[in-house]
Amino acid sequence: xxxxxxxxxxxxxxxxxxxxxxxxxxxxxxxxxxxxxxxxxxxxxxxxxxxxxxxxxxxxxxxxxxxxxxxxxxxxxxxxxxxxxxxxxxxxxxxxxxxxxxxxxxxxxxxxxxxxxxxxxxxxxxxxxxxxxxxxxxxxxxxxxxxxxxxxxxxxxxxxxxxxxxxxxxxxxxxxxxxxxxxxxxxxxxxxxxxxxxxxxxxxxxxxxxxxxxxxxxxxxxxxxxxxxxxxxxxxxxxxxxxxxxxxxxxxxxxxxxxxxxxxxxxxxxxxxxxxxxxxxxxxxxxxxxxxxxxxxxxxxxxxxxxxxxxxxxxxxxxxxxxxxx
Amino acid sequence: xxxxxxxxxxxxxxxxxxxxxxxxxxxxxxxxxxxxxxxxxxxxxxxxxxxxxxxxxxxxxxxxxxxxxxxxxxxxxxxxxxxxxxxxxxxxxxxxxxxxxxxxxxxxxxxxxxxxxxxxxxxxxxxxxxxxxxxxxxxxxxxxxxxxxxxxxxxxxxxxxxxxxxxxxxxxxxxxxxxxxxxxxxxxxxxxxxxxxxxxxxxxxxxxxxxxxxxxxxxxxxxxxxxxxxxxxxxxxxxxxxxxxxxxxxxxxxxxxxxxxxxxxxxxxxxxxxxxxxxxxxxxxxxxxxxxxxxxxxxxxxxxxxxxxxxxxxxxxxxxxxxxxxxxxxxxxxxxxxxxxxxxxxxxxxxxxx
Numbered sequence: 001x002x003x004x005x006x007x008x009x010x011x012x013x014x015x016x017x018x019x020x021x022x023x024x025x026x027x028x029x030x031x032x033x034x035x036x037x038x039x040x041x042x043x044x045x046x047x048x049x050x051x052x053x054x055x056x057x058x059x060x061x062x063x064x065x066x067x068x069x070x071x072x073x074x075x076x077x078x079x080x081x082x083x084x085x086x087x088x089x090x091x092x093x094x095x096x097x098x099x100x101x102x103x104x105x106x107x108x109x110x111x112x113x114x115x116x117x118x119x120x121x122x123x124x125x126x127x128x129x130x131x132x133x134x135x136x137x138x139x140x141x142x143x144x145x146x147x148x149x150x151x152x153x154x155x156x157x158x159x160x161x162x163x164x165x166x167x168x169x170x171x172x173x174x175x176x177x178x179x180x181x182x183x184x185x186x187x188x189x190x191x192x193x194x195x196x197x198x199x200x201x202x203x204x205x206x207x208x209x210x211x212x213x214x215x216x217x218x219x220x221x222x223x224x225x226x227x228x229x230x231x232x233x234x235x236x237x238x239x240x241x242x243x244x245x246x247x248x249x250x251x252x253x254x255x256x257x258x259x260x261x262x263x264x265x266x267x268x269x270x271x272x273x274x275x276x277x278x279x280x281x282x283x284x285x286x287x288x289x290x291x292x293x294x295x296x297x298x299x300x301x302x303x304x305x306x307x308x309x310x311x312x313x314x315x316x317x318x319x320x321x322x323x324x325x326x
Numbered sequence: 327x328x329x330x331x332x333x334x335x336x337x338x339x340x341x342x343x344x345x346x347x348x349x350x351x352x353x354x355x356x357x358x359x360x361x362x363x364x365x366x367x368x369x370x371x372x373x374x375x376x377x378x379x380x381x382x383x384x385x386x387x388x389x390x391x392x393x394x395x396x397x398x399x400x401x402x403x404x405x406x407x408x409x410x411x412x413x414x415x416x417x418x419x420x421x422x423x424x425x426x427x428x429x430x431x432x433x434x435x436x437x438x439x440x441x442x443x444x445x446x447x448x449x450x451x452x453x454x455x456x457x458x459x460x461x462x463x464x465x466x467x468x469x470x471x472x473x474x475x476x477x478x479x480x481x482x483x484x485x486x487x488x489x490x491x492x493x494x495x496x497x498x499x500x501x502x503x504x505x506x507x508x509x510x511x512x513x514x515x516x517x518x519x520x521x522x523x524x525x526x527x528x529x530x531x532x533x534x535x536x537x538x539x540x541x542x543x544x545x546x547x548x549x550x551x552x553x554x555x556x557x558x559x560x561x562x563x564x565x566x567x568x569x570x571x572x573x574x575x576x577x578x579x580x581x582x583x584x585x586x587x588x589x590x591x592x593x594x595x596x597x598x599x600x601x602x603x604x605x606x607x608x609x610x611x612x613x614x615x616x617x618x619x620x621x622x623x624x625x626x627x628x629x630x631x632x633x634x635x636x637x638x639x640x641x642x643x644x645x646x647x648x649x650x651x652x653x654x655x656x657x658x659x660x661x662x663x664x665x666x667x668x669x670x671x672x673x674x675x676x677x678x679x680x
Contacts (some may be wrong), residue, residue, distance in 0.1 A: 014345050017645045019385055025454060033455050056571055058456050064566045084477070086469025089524040092446050094461035105474075105570055114570035116470070124522050129477050145456045150339060174459045176450070180385040180442040216395065217352075223369065223398035288647045 006229040009118045010190035010201060015301065032061045032070055038169045040077075040147040041162040043137050045074045047111050054112035076110035079134035080149075082290040083107050083114045087124045094177055096150045106151060119151040126153065143169030187226050192301040197292060200232045202265035202267055204280035209270035234291035234306070236264035237317045239325055243255045243280045258283045262309055263325050270325055273303075277310035286316040330423050330674065331547040331554030332651070334540035335644030336360040340504040340632030343440035344534045350438035351396045353536035357434065358397070361540055365550050369398060370542075373428025375405040376419045377410055378412030378435040378636045382450045385442060393436060399678075404428065411435060413601075413639035413662030413672045419541055420560055427541040432552075435637030436536035444532050444635070451665055453567055464666060465529055467572040468604045469521035471574040471667045475606055476523055480575050483523065483619065486605035487514040490527035496638040497627025504531050504632035527630075530603040535634025537641045555647035555658070559587035562672035569667055578670040580614035580661065587673040588659070595621045595675075596655035599642035601662045603629050610668065611661055621659075625649070639663060643674050650678040 004061040015311055023288065026108050029037060032048060036058050039046045048059030048070040055074050063070050085104040096118035102126070105114035119133055133151040141147035184192060187203050191214045194201030203215025211230050218225045241260035258280050261270035277292065289309040299305045337421050338353035346352035347429040362368055375397060381389050383621075390407045397403060406422075412435025419431035445463035452458040452467075466610045475481045488511060497506035509680035514527045521529075539549070566572050584592065598621045602608035608630075612623065624630075626645040639662025646660035655678070662672045 014347070020349075021385055026365065027454065029455065036456075054571075056568070058570075060566075060568050060571070065570065083468045084473045086466050086524070087519065088466055088474060089519075092443065092461055094446070094462060095463075096460055103462065103470060105470055113568065115455060116467075116570055117460065124519075129473065171386065172459075177446060178382070178385065178442055182348045182441065183346060183438075185352070188347075188579060201424075218396070218398060220395065220398050221400040247327055261629060273384060318652075319457075 004232045009229055010193040012186040012190055014183045014186060015189040015192055016181055018182040021176065021178040021180070023176050025176060027038065027172055027174070029172055030061060032059050034169055035059070035071075035073055036149070037143040037145070038144070038171060041141045041143040041166075041169060042162070042164050043078070043141070045076050045078050045108060045135070047076050048073055051072060055110060056113050057108055057111035058116055074110065076108045077156050078108065078160075079132065079154070080106045080108035080111065082127070082129055082131045082133060084129060085119065085127045087127070095106060098144065101150065104133065104151065106133060109156075117148060120150045120152050151220060167233070174257050185199050185217055187217050190229055191215050193301060194231070195305050196299055196301050198296065198299060200234055200264060202232050203232045204228050204230055205319040211266060213264060213267050214273060230266070232264045232266050234264070234293070235297045235312060236262050236267065237322060238275065238283060238287045238288065238289055239270045239322050240285060241275065241283050244281075254279045260309070262289060263322055268325065273306065274308040275310070276308040284316065286319060286322065288314040288316065289314045328424050328426070329544050329547070329556060330420055330541055331484065331549050331551065331556045332539055332643065332647035333364050333551035333554050334342075334361045335538070335648050336364075337502065337537035337637065337641050337644065338535050338634075339502045340533045340535050340634060342504065342534070344438060344530060345388055346438065347392070348386070348438055348441045348640050349379075349392045350436045350534060350536060351393045353534065353613070354393060354434055354436050354538065355396050357536055358432075358536040361432070361538055365540060367550070372432045373404060374419055374422045374431040376407065376415035376422070376431065376433050378408045378410050378415040378640065379410055379437055380599070381402065383437045383439060383441070383635055396645055406567045410431065410670070411636050411664040413643055416456060416539060416541070416640055416643055417560055417562060417672060420557060423541060423543050424615045429546045431541045432538060433541065433640060434538040435640045437635040437637065438534045439532050439635045440534050442597035444470055448666070451536075464648045465524065467522045467530070467569075468607070472604065472606045473523050474574040475609070478575055481606055481609045483515060484511060485609060486528055487511045489605040489608050490514060493624055493628045493630040496625050497631035500627045500631070504533055506627060506631055510659050524604065526632070528605040529630045530633030533632045533634045533638075535632065537634070537637035537644055538641045539640060540643050541645070551651060553651050553653060553678050555650035557674060557677060558673040558677050559589060560672070561586035562670065564670045565668070567622055567669060573621070573669055575610065577610050577614040577668045577671060580668065580673065580679075583671050583673040584615040584659075587675045592616045592618075592659075594657050595659045596657055597622050597625060597646060597649045598659040599624055599626060599646045599661065600647055601629055601639045601642045602668075603633050603645050603663070605630065607668055615659065615673070639672065644672070647676050650676055653678070
């Protein structure tokens, strides 16, 4: 029933599309990094003296040699000497400067270790090991490493901001922004192409194999690759469900509503979708449902083409007919 | 101590870009098939599975579960994962067999480096408070390291280019690798900088890939392989993440790991497979381990001819084992690195027995 090979085969060529990942890491800074970034907010640089007597800038939270917390803070200059450098001809988004610049390891006066940051010079000819650089402070400082906008050739101006009356910095937020060209698998691709045409295309390894929708690359029980595309009807049964009563960020439907596993006729695996157009209290295992599609002109490569499933009014399926799919 | 050996090794061809899924598992399936066929085993013969990969590379969380799909985890399997180069999964598998719970393990690593901006993605493994927010990329960081050695007179641009030239020449006999051929050092030195003082030949190429290694204990190893590559030592160490506070021209963690894995005896190592993704890093590693000119370095072509992220370190172990399994070497050493500028280092020593 329902297991028909697809007359019009959909291409296996992988679909790909740009994928942009953006999220913020919000981190508590603790007493050591916190003191460092709080000082940056006041246009000051501090390090911490380690058990070996060296002044570490930036200060690590724990002594690299003894693992004791490092809190013996020492003020250092905002100018120093380039220990090593490299040239960035094509800056990447998110780096301190958008024009070509140098990265440098900089030993600030009074420090025994190096800090990494950008140096704003016009060309590599402007860089040399041993050259003197000073911090260029950001106009608006919030207590993060970017409070130093970058370094530039020169000596310290000796200026620092007045000590802030504000509370010490306890958190830093780092936005992450990564770009990918995401590729779907061959099987995901024919499934997604099917959706674009309003068809539900599953896959199986061959005659007698189980039908998976969305299709898997291989049968998980024997690893045999999926060879056959199978078109499934847009109706089936609810195998199991839950009623969502809790509101949460990003929720698109007003609770209560039903999220259910829908087993399409002829499929061997259920997928998650919504059951609407009926009272949540009336949804039950074995209930017959059908897809409510969006208008054709809105179809895209997504299961969201189906807005939700709704009851067909047919008699419920017997438990024995779906008990193996729970 | 339990005798444990590498008995099989396969890797996907090193390519600049595949059309497969972002998580790259399609490259893995042929590796498994090759190993099953060569060893005459099936999925159910494997006692423990362990992988290395990265969610940042795949741009999605829990990306390694897609790889578990490619194994076929029905009936259930005994599985684990490390968010590092799969050489560290190899270490976990070695420990697992050592416990006596299992007598075989399959270790695999995979990744599609081409899906995103690799040098930016790798900045995600730096100090998240004061370094990663600057988006300091992996190639620039290696450039800072390279200049420190050049300024200190520890190596020259010519010596760096010679490493690249030797790697590509060695790769000529390896059909599965990405860059090969005979190149003139002067021509290399005339090429433009990518990240001054690094030129293109100083940096491993961006590579999509996957690799798998099979481990077995005692008699099981002897059943599966005519000449198993017995593991006589494995160790891994880490240096401080504060790279501005340590000397980047040396690798104390590699020295410590090598000393532990070799038992202090680096003589008689016929082949060493070293995982230095930048030319100067191979020079650091040779010195850190104390290898002499009697040892052939990276006859596979090494990471400079193909550097699939999260499997290149495991491949070093695979190639070092293969030299023994093929009867071309008696004692070999494999090195793997993970993290920025040689922060974490693993050394394994392998031996054939007649």
